Amino acid sequence: MASQLFFENVEVGMEIGPLVKHPTSRQLVKWAGASEDFYEIHYDKDFALSTGLPSPIVHGRLKAAFLGQLMTDWAGDKGIVRKLSCTYRGMDIVGEDVICKGRVTQKYVEDDANCVECEIWTENRKGERTTPGSAIVVLPTRG
Amino acid sequence: MSSSLSEADKTRLLEELRENVNKAEKSVVVEIDKSMIRRFAQAIEDPNPLWQDEEYAKQIGSGGILVPPEFFCTSMMSGGGCRPEVPLPYDRILDGGGDWEFLLPVKAGDTITSSAKLVELREKQGKSGNMLFLTFETLHKNQHDELVAKSRGVTINLE
Numbered sequence: 424m425a426s427q428l429f430f431e432n433v434e435v436g437m438e439i440g441p442l443v444k445h446p447t448s449r450q451l452v453k454w455a456g457a458s459e460d461f462y463e464i465h466y467d468k469d470f471a472l473s474t475g476l477p478s479p480i481v482h483g484r485l486k487a488a489f490l491g492q493l494m495t496d497w498a499g500d501k502g503i504v505r506k507l508s509c510t511y512r513g514m515d516i517v518g519e520d521v522i523c524k525g526r527v528t529q530k531y532v533e534d535d536a537n538c539v540e541c542e543i544w545t546e547n548r549k550g551e552r553t554t555p556g557s558a559i560v561v562l563p564t565r566g
Numbered sequence: 567m568s569s570s571l572s573e574a575d576k577t578r579l580l581e582e583l584r585e586n587v588n589k590a591e592k593s594v595v596v597e598i599d600k601s602m603i604r605r606f607a608q609a610i611e612d613p614n615p616l617w618q619d620e621e622y623a624k625q626i627g628s629g630g631i632l633v634p635p636e637f638f639c640t641s642m643m644s645g646g647g648c649r650p651e652v653p654l655p656y657d658r659i660l661d662g663g664g665d666w667e668f669l670l671p672v673k674a675g676d677t678i679t680s681s682a683k684l685v686e687l688r689e690k691q692g693k694s695g696n697m698l699f700l701t702f703e704t705l706h707k708n709q710h711d712e713l714v715a716k717s718r719g720v721t722i723n724l725e
Contacts (some may be wrong), residue, residue, distance in 0.1 A: 458640035491636025492612045504635045510663030541632035
């Protein structure tokens with residue numbers, strides 16, 4: 424992977440990402456199989472329409488996983504993702520970009536661990552945050 | 567969406583659901599192998615070699631292919647797949663979100679036992695009727711009985 428991020432180089436307000444994902448119906452089927460979530464609103468268009476949705480929608484948990492990727496990419500090989508949390512506020516439609524972003528909100532040392540707290544979210548092309556959340560990562564020092 | 571149950575049935579199911587809080591439990595055992603992790607990484611389209619390249623993972627001292635933390639975000643590990651069945655009075659079910667805490671690294675070859683419990687039920691009055699917020703907590707232990715992760719997830723049941 425790319426160069427390692429160190430605790431000393433992180434500042435509150437620092438931006439994370441963007442990681443842009445393009446969920447296709449193929450990806451939603453792969454996710455359904457890999458995660459064992461076979462609810463038809465995510466891949467069966469007729470079923471999705473029959474429930475009143477405009478189209479199949481992206482699994483909330485897939486968006487959580489995208490945010491996981493955002494944070495493991497940012498933390499690097501020697502960083503550890505300690506916590507991840509998010510709520511599924513808005514729908515994302517298959518075929519539309521899901522943009523993952525974050526921002527550092529706090530850094531502190533706790534029990535010898537160099538912790539960085541971040542606000543994270545996914546947004547759509549209109550800039551609406553559909554999956555707001557937070558994360559804590561532990562980073563190495565240059566030491 | 568019209569409801570399929572009578573008011574009396576809804577009331578009875580809600581009563582039964584309330585009785586399940588802090589009681590309903592379920593455990594699921596998952597043996598995590600390399601191909602499961604590869605399929606997962608390919609599904610999210612994450613090319614990180616930590617999840618797929620054994621040599622690379624060993625070089626950085628992980629001891630083997632690592633499980634991406636967000637593997638615990640799947641339905642299989644912390645969602646419907648491992649939760650106890652509880653009576654739900656209303657038709658609409660939504661996933662509200664979740665919190666995941668990763669305590670120890672998990673690698674290919676580990677066997678994870680996930681034990682889920684309904685820990686909280688909140689009842690609210692929404693625009694279209696009653697809303698129930700069910701919080702499930704799942705503890706994930708490895709084959710050495712070490713707690714490797716904790717999950718909390720909210721399911722919303724709407725009238």
